[in-house]
Amino acid sequence: MEDQFIHTSLSDGITSVIPGIENAAPIPVLYAESLTEKEFVKNWVDKSKPCLIKGAIKHWSAMSNWKEKDYWIANSRNENVKVGAFRNFALPRPDQMEEMPFHDAVERLFAQKDDVFKISARVIAADTHVAALEKDTPGFPFLPDAGIPRKYPRKRILMYHRASSNWHFHPMDETLMCQVSGSKRITVFPPHLPEMRTVSRFLDQDRYLSGEQLDPSINVKPMTADVEEGDAMYIPPFWYHGLYPTQDEVGFTLVYCWKSPWHVMGDMSNYLLRDLYKRHPYMFKNNQLLIKSFSGYAWLRHLIWKAGQ
Ligand SMILES: [Fe+2]
Structure with a gap:
């Protein structure tokens, strides 16, 4: 019942703005234990085709450690961070974000007092306040030599409760969206559409928030998948995607990026x-x-x- 509530309320603004999304095709599914680097790069990355990789991060200690509030506190410096108690739209008003010490933000997140809550993305790197979490995210057997990303950080953590993501695409770099805690539904569509100019203007400016609609005859050829704990979703650059959580729990996503071919x-x-x-x-x-x-x-x-x- 509760999950159904989340599904319908947080999907609004994601699925309802895209014509024909109810007929989305399933995103292809691969299994990490049998996936080789050669197959992943040749058939998916080189061809810019999204896929869901089941069990990609099930060996990470993050899968258990990050569910413990005290673990976050013990393994981070208490820097000020930005937080928001609103859905992720492309153009948030500046007054929608507030600043607070990270450890207070973690307490607030785990308490689930806010209807919607998110902490701005935390970057794992040698000089950041969550550097100690590097050991919990040891990489992927099917991607041993990923190049340094051109724009995005190598690893960033999304920490949220019920927060969804607006429609957006990544203009550079390859992405594995790794679901450490909680599940999400993702819908994607390809960049090669005749109406892409119209579609991108509409989505980039969140025009659906002011009641505008896309021409229902536009077929964006959407694809969808449920990304569950332990899975990684491969998102190529320029593929629009919208996401929302399908469970009412604290969620953690590790976004891993590397250089596009x-x-x-x-x-x-x-x-x-x-x-x-x-x-x-x-x-x-x-x-x-x-x-x-x-x-x-x-x-x-x-x-x-x-x-x-
Ligand atoms: Fe994204």
């Missing part, structure tokens, strides 16, 4: 990729020479890759 960043048939180079120069430090050389080299690598397929 060059040919992926050179697929100029992708509207969102062209848009990245044209409209988002800040992603390249507003350096036009950097944009031209990066995109030109990536395009060349894409042509070479495509010729070899």
